[in-house]
Amino acid sequence: MIKIVHYINQFFAGIGGEEKADIKPELREGIVGPGMALKAAVGNEAEIVATVICGDSYFNENLETAIKEILEMVKKYNPDLFIAGPAFNAGRYGVACGTICKEVQDKLGIPAVTGMYIENPGADIFKKDVYILSTANAATGMRQAVPAMAKLALKIVKKEAIGTPAEDGYLPRGIRKNLFREERGSKRAVNMLVAKLKGESFETEYPMPDFDRVAPNQPVLDIAKAKIALVTSGGIVPKHNPHRIESSSASKFGKYDIAGVMDLTEEAYETAHGGYDPVYANLDADRVLPVDVLRDMEKEGVIGELHRYFYTTVGNGTSVANSKKYAAEIAQELIKDGVQAVILTST
Amino acid sequence: MVKEIERAGIPVVHICTIVPISLTVGANRIVPAVAIPHPLGNPTLSKDDEKKLRRGIVEKALKALQTEVHGQTVFDK
Numbered sequence: 001m002i003k004i005v006h007y008i009n010q011f012f013a014g015i016g017g018e019e020k021a022d023i024k025p026e027l028r029e030g031i032v033g034p035g036m037a038l039k040a041a042v043g044n045e046a047e048i049v050a051t052v053i054c055g056d057s058y059f060n061e062n063l064e065t066a067i068k069e070i071l072e073m074v075k076k077y078n079p080d081l082f083i084a085g086p087a088f089n090a091g092r093y094g095v096a097c098g099t100i101c102k103e104v105q106d107k108l109g110i111p112a113v114t115g116m117y118i119e120n121p122g123a124d125i126f127k128k129d130v131y132i133l134s135t136a137n138a139a140t141g142m143r144q145a146v147p148a149m150a151k152l153a154l155k156i157v158k159k160e161a162i163g164t165p166a167e168d169g170y171l172p173r174g175i176r177k178n179l180f181r182e183e184r185g186s187k188r189a190v191n192m193l194v195a196k197l198k199g200e201s202f203e204t205e206y207p208m209p210d211f212d213r214v215a216p217n218q219p220v221l222d223i224a225k226a227k228i229a230l231v232t233s234g235g236i237v238p239k240h241n242p243h244r245i246e247s248s249s250a251s252k253f254g255k256y257d258i259a260g261v262m263d264l265t266e267e268a269y270e271t272a273h274g275g276y277d278p279v280y281a282n283l284d285a286d287r288v289l290p291v292d293v294l295r296d297m298e299k300e301g302v303i304g305e306l307h308r309y310f311y312t313t314v315g316n317g318t319s320v321a322n323s324k325k326y327a328a329e330i331a332q333e334l335i336k337d338g339v340q341a342v343i344l345t346s347t
Numbered sequence: 348m349v350k351e352i353e354r355a356g357i358p359v360v361h362i363c364t365i366v367p368i369s370l371t372v373g374a375n376r377i378v379p380a381v382a383i384p385h386p387l388g389n390p391t392l393s394k395d396d397e398k399k400l401r402r403g404i405v406e407k408a409l410k411a412l413q414t415e416v417h418g419q420t421v422f423d424k
Binding site for chain 2: 018021057060061091092095121124125212213214215216217218219220221223226228231233234276277278279280281283284286287288289290292293294296297302303313315323324326327328330331332334335339340341342343344345346347
C-alpha cells in the first residue's frame with residue numbers, strides 16, 4: 001500500500017478564511033477536506049495516512065520555520081508520496097504548495113505532486129522543480145483536478161513512464177526528450193509553414209520560452225523635486241468602496257483624489273481586498289498605502305510632491321491580462337501628469 | 348502591474364511581503380515588507396513606533412528609486 005501525506009491550507013481544512021491564515025502547521029491523522037476526493041481517486045492503491053494543515057500567511061511569512069516544522073511532520077510518517085493542494089489560483093497557497101513539494105523532494109527524497117492554475121505565481125516559480133498538475137482557476141475545478149493529480153502522482157511513485165505535459169496534464173517543465181519521428185525535420189517544418197500560411201492550427205515542436213522581462217529604468221536623480229505616485233494591488237479604497245472594486249478577480253481599478261488628505265483614517269478608508277485579513281488595513285489603511293509618511297516627507301522636503309491621485313485595484317485572483325491592462329492605463333495617465341516615480345505596494 | 352509601469356518608462360519600486368512572487372513577476376526594485384495583512388505596519392507596536400517602522404520602509408523605497416540597478420535587486424538592508 002502506497003502511503004500518502006497530504007498538505008492543505010487553513011481554508012480547505014475548514015478551519016477558517018483569511019482571519020485564520022496565520023495558523024501554524026498542524027498534523028492530523030488521516031483525511032481532511034479535499035483528502036476525501038483524493039482518497040476516492042487513489043482507490044485501493046494508496047492510503048492518505050496524514051494531513052498537514054498550515055495557514056497561507058504563516059507559511060509565506062515564516063518560510064524557514066514553516067518548512068522545518070512541516071518536514072518534521074512528514075518525516076514522522078515516512079510516506080511514499082507527498083501531495084499538496086490543489087491550490088487553483090490562490091497565490092500564497094500555490095507558493096506554499098510548490099515550496100513544500102520541492103523541499104519534501106529534495107530533503108526527504110519523497111516524490112511530490114501539486115496542482116494549480118497556470119497563472120498562480122507558485123506555478124512559475126516551481127514548475128521546473130515539481131510536477132504541477134494544470135488546474136482550473138477556482139475550486140469549482142476540484143472534481144477534474146483531484147483524479148488527474150492522483151493519476152499522475154501514482155504514475156510517478158510507481159516509476160511508470162510519464163507522458164508529455166499535454167498527455168498527463170501537468171505544466172511543462174522545460175525538459176526535452178529525444179525521440180524518433182517518421183517524417184524528417186525539414187518536411188515537418190514545411191508542413192507547419194504551409195499550415196500557418198493557410199491559417200490552420202499547428203503545434204510548434206520548440207515553443208520559445210516567454211521571457212517577459214523589462215529592463216529597469218534610470219533612477220530618480222533629484223528625489224527632493226520628484227513627483228511620486230502611489231499605486232497598490234492591496235485594494236485600499238475610500239470607505240464603502242464607491243466604485244465597487246471586486247474583492248477578487250477585480251474587473252477595474254480605482255483612481256482617488258487625496259489632495260489635502262494627510263492620513264488614511266479608519267473613518268474614510270478601507271480595503272476591498274478579499275485575499276487577506278482586512279482588519280489591520282481597515283483600522284489604518286496607511287499600513288498598506290503609506291500616505292501619512294509621504295505627506296510628512298513632502299512637508300520636510302524629502303520628496304518633491306505626492307501625486308494628487310492614488311491608483312488601486314485588488315490583486316486577489318485578478319488575471320495577469322487584466323492586471324497588465326490596468327497598469328498600462330495607469331502608467332499612461334501618470335506620464336501625462338508628470339509623475340517621475342511610483343511606489344507600488346502589494347499585500 | 349510593476350512591470351507595465353516600468354515598461355511605460357517610469358521608475359517603480361515594489362514594496363511587497365512575498366519577495367519570491369515579486370521576483371517571478373519581474374519587478375526590478377524590490378523592498379520587502381512586514382506582513383501580508385499589514386505590509387507597512389505592525390499593529391503590535393505603538394502608533395508612533397509603527398509610523399517610524401513605516402517611514403523606514405518608505406525611506407528604503409526612495410533609496411531604491413535613486414539607485415541605478417542592472418537587474419532585479421532586493422533592497423533589504
